[in-house]
Amino acid sequence: MVRIRSRSIMKRASIILLLLAWGVALPSPASADLNVFACEPEWATLAREVGGEKVNAYSATHAQQDPHHIRAKPSLIARIRRADLVFCSGADLEVGWLPLLMQRGARAGVQPGTTGYIMAAEHVPVLEKPTVIDRSLGDIHPGGNPHVHLNPENIMIIASVLGKRMIAIDPENAAYYRKRLAAFNASWRRAIEDWDNRVTKLAGMPVIVHHKSFSYLFDWMGLNQIATLEVKPGIPPTASHLNGLLRKVRSSNVRAIVRAPYDPSDGSNWLSSKTGIRQIELPYTVKRNAGPGALFNLFERTIELLEGANAGS
Ligand SMILES: [Zn+2]
Structure with a gap:
């Protein structure tokens, strides 16, 4: 029994090797269609909310890391190279490391100004915008405050931008993204109503x-x-x-x-x-x-x- 099983595993392994030798792409385990490179965990999670199983989202930073300051490691360059969508806070939060990653690894379709490039702060009202920009003082918020995700109204605005971009990049799954975005928006709106009642106090x-x-x-x-x-x-x-x-x-x-x-x-x-x-x-x-x-x-x-x-x- 064991021998038969191990023989079938070997047979399968040799078929896979043969396919690889022919250059046939094997489906990834998650069979995701769209790779999202998020700068922070909140955006990777939002991409999973809207994109579901069609999306493979990776966050460059984790919750214990200051997103202002990380190293542009080669592993991150490898990650951004595969991205169909680059999704970050923007407003200079990642200015110390994202431009380097973009320059070293990002494809044409995710460069600034393209559909595959979302900077959340460009889509919501930015707070604490200085009237005079002066980096020489060491201020790391020269263009205003980049930590936009902690207003739940902003999350909803950015989720809608994200949904539209996912549909543009991966139109085959448009109905899927549309449905998930509508479901997310509906439950998020209910959550905001509840939170609004609590925070008034x-x-x-x-x-x-x-x-x-x-x-x-x-x-x-x-x-x-x-x-x-x-x-x-x-x-x-x-x-x-x-x-x-x-x-x-x-x-x-x-x-x-x-x-x-x-x-x-x-x-x-x-x-x-x-x-x-x-x-x-x-x-x-x-x-x-x-x-x-x-x-x-x-x-x-x-x-x-x-x-x-x-x-x-
Ligand atoms: Zn900051």
């Missing part, structure tokens, strides 16, 4: 953040972001800046010092120990390989944590 809640990673979230929720631990976006806290904050928070009712999982904790530890204000780490994004439902859970968990901080529980 948090309006005006004063918070301090390490980096301006959550501006879109707080803008949507109506929270009052009174200061950042960073001197400017990308410039770490200094002793004099932190001492200045100490005076500021003593005169206001700050409910939480908020940071992302990849932010250094020393600044928030210091301020928390001096003031007794709780520090909370918000998830910021989803797991790298997260499937459908993860974006919903991201907002659920984030709101829960802020509700807890507001209630002092």
Whole structure:
């Protein structure tokens, strides 16, 4: 029995080798039609929401990585080479590494300005746009805040852009993408209605953040972001800046010092120990390989944590 089985496996293996020798492409296990190279996990997950089994989405970064700063590794060049769609935040979030990957590996169909190139920030209103751009100060948000995914209304806008692009690139599966996008939009709209009811109760809640990673979230929720631990976006806290904050928070009712999982904790530890204000780490994004439902859970968990901080529980 075992011998017969192993013989059939060998037979199958030799057929595969023969096909490979002839240059016949074997179907990938997922039989996906469209390869998405996402810069951040939230966009890979959104691609899986809209694209389902027709899409193979890869995220260049994971939830514990600061998307401002990663290395343009050869493995990422190999990944972007296969991409039919490059899907990132834009607004300079990936300026330190994406242009290099694009230059080294990306095909013509995913270059800037083509259907296969989506920068989320180009499709939603960008917050904190400076009136004067001055990179010399080390500001890593020279074109405004790039962390656009934490407003659920933005997610819906970008999902629709994504759906249209998927249909344009892979028209054979147009009906499939259209159906999934409609289903996602309907359930996301219901979720927003529920979240809107909850976040109304948090309006005006004063918070301090390490980096301006959550501006879109707080803008949507109506929270009052009174200061950042960073001197400017990308410039770490200094002793004099932190001492200045100490005076500021003593005169206001700050409910939480908020940071992302990849932010250094020393600044928030210091301020928390001096003031007794709780520090909370918000998830910021989803797991790298997260499937459908993860974006919903991201907002659920984030709101829960802020509700807890507001209630002092
Ligand atoms: Zn940033």
